[in-house]
Amino acid sequence: MSTQVLEASPTPPQERPAKRRRPRNRLGPPWLFVAPALLCYGAIVLYPSASGVLYAFTDWSGLGGWSFVGLRNFDSLLHDDRALGSLRNTLLLTVAIVVVQNGVGLLLALGVHARIKSRMLLRAIFFAPVVVSPVMVAFLWKYVYNPAPNAGLNGVLGAVGLGSLRQDWLGDPSIALWSVAAMVVWQYAGYSMVIFLAGLEGISKDVREAATIDGAGPVKRFRYVTWPLLAPATTINVMLSTIGGLKLFDQVFAATAGGPGYATETLSTVLYKEAFVFGRYGYSTAVALVLALFVAAVSLVQIRYLRAREDQA
C-alpha cells in the first residue's frame, strides 16, 4: 500500500480484448460509472484551473473586462521584491520542514518501535496534533511564542535558567520564519512518524537478527539494514512534506499573516492578498501558476530521484 505512489507511473494497461477489432466489452462497466466523477472534477478542478492559467496572462481586476498582456504579470513578478521574497521564504520553509519534520519523525518512529512500555501511548500523543485544524494549532503556538518574558516558551526558558535565550519568536523578522517552521514540525512530525513506523514494521526481524549475529552494532544495523529498507517510507514522507511546505498557508495566515513586514510571506499568502486585498486577479493567478509549476516540478523530480534510490537499496 505504502508504495502505491510509485506504481502510479505510466504502466500501459495489460489486458486487451483480442477477439474482434472493436469489441464491445460488455463485461467492462459502462461510461455511466465514470460520468459523475468526470463532470464534478471537470467543473470544480479542470475548468477553473484552465481559466486560472488563462487569467495569468491578463490584467483582469476581478470586475469588468480584461485584456491579454502577454508575459507582463510574470515580468512584474520578477521585479516584485515581495513576491520574490515570498518565493525565497517558501523554499526555505519547505527545506526546513522537510529536513526537520522527517528527521524528528524518524527518531520518534525508532523510539516508539522499540519495546518500551509507553510506546502505544506515545504514538497516540505524537500523532494527535495531525488531526487538529492547522489554524487552531497556529493560534496555540501564537501563545507559545508570546514575547512576554513569563509566558509561553519564554516562561519555560526562564524557569529552567535559560532566560538569555528568550526571543520575540514571531515578532523578530530574523527568526519568525523558523518559528513558523517549528510549529509546522510540531504538528506533523507524528505524521512522518507513523509512515516510518509502518516502514519499520515491514522490515522482517530475521534481517536485523542476521545482521546482529554477523556482529553489526545498532549504528551499523541502522546504516546498512534499516535505513535502506526504509526507502519507500522516506520517499513518501519527503514528497508529502515538500508538497505540504510549498502550499503552506493556514498556519502562516493565522500566526503571522505574512509579517512582521514580509518576513513570513509565502507564495500562498501573497497570491491570497493580491487577489482578495489588492484585487489584482490576473497577477494573483500568475503567482498561483508559479506555485503550481513548482509543486508539479518538485513532485516529478522527487519521484524520479527517490525511485532510483529505492532501486539501489
Add this chain to the structure above:
Amino acid sequence: MNRYRPRTFALELLMVAAGVAFLFPVYALIVLSMKDAGQIASSPLGLPNPPTVDNYTEAWSEASLGSALLSSTIITVASLVLLIAIGSCGAYFLARRATRLGYGLYILFLLGIVLPFQLGMIPLYNLFSKLELIGTYQSMILFYTGIQLPFTIFLYTGFIRALPADYATAALVDGASHFQAYTRIVFPLLRPITGTVLILNAVFIWNDFFTPLLYLGGSDHETIPVRIFAFVGQYVSDYGLVFAGLVLGAIPILLVFLLLQRYVIKGFASGLKG
C-alpha cells in the same frame, strides 16, 4: 533483542521526556483555559488556582460553536458520501477499462493531485457566485467532492486493479446488471480502502480553513475552523477565553481520533495526503 533491558529503560525515560516536552503547548492550552484574566497575568504557566469553567461556557455561546459543529458535520458527511459514491464507481470504470482512453482519463484525474487548488480558486469563486452558491452548504460540498476526487480515485483504482475481476464477471454472466454487480459484489470488497478514503478525506475536510473562509465567512454556515478564526480575532488578547474556544473546537475530532485511533493511524500510514 526482545527483553526489557537497562538500555530499554533508558530509552523509555528519553522517550517519555520527549513526550512531556512535546505536550508543553497542550499543557499551556489547558491551564490557561481554566484561569481568569488575573491569574493569567500573575502566573501564566502555574496550575489554575482555583480552576474556573467560566471561559468554557462563555466561549461556547460567544463563538456559537454549536451551530459551527452542525455545519462542519453536514459538510463533512455529505462530501464523504458523494466522494465515496462517485469516486469508487469512477475508479471501478478506470480500473476495468483497459483501453487507451480509460488510461488517459486516469492520468487526467491524477493531474488533480499535483495542481494546487489556488490555481482555480478565483475562477471557481466567480462560478459559484454566478450560481448564487456562495454562503451555502452546497458550495462547500461540491468543492470538496471535486477537489478530493483525484486522490480518492487514485486510492480506489490502485486497490481495484489488485482485485480479481472474476467475481463481478460471474455476477454479470448470471444476469446481474452492471449496477447490481457493482453495488452487491464489488463495493463490499472495497471496504478496507473505503476506510482509508473515509479517514483521510474526513480529517482534511473537517479541518480545511481557507476555502470555507472564502465561501462561508460571515454567513450562518461557518465551519469550526472559520468560527474559531473569527472568535480569536475578536477576543485576541483574552487568552483564557480564546483557549477555551480552541479546546472546544478541537474536542470533536480528537474524540473521534481517540475512539478510532488504530484505524486513523493505519489510514494515515498507508495513504499519502499532506
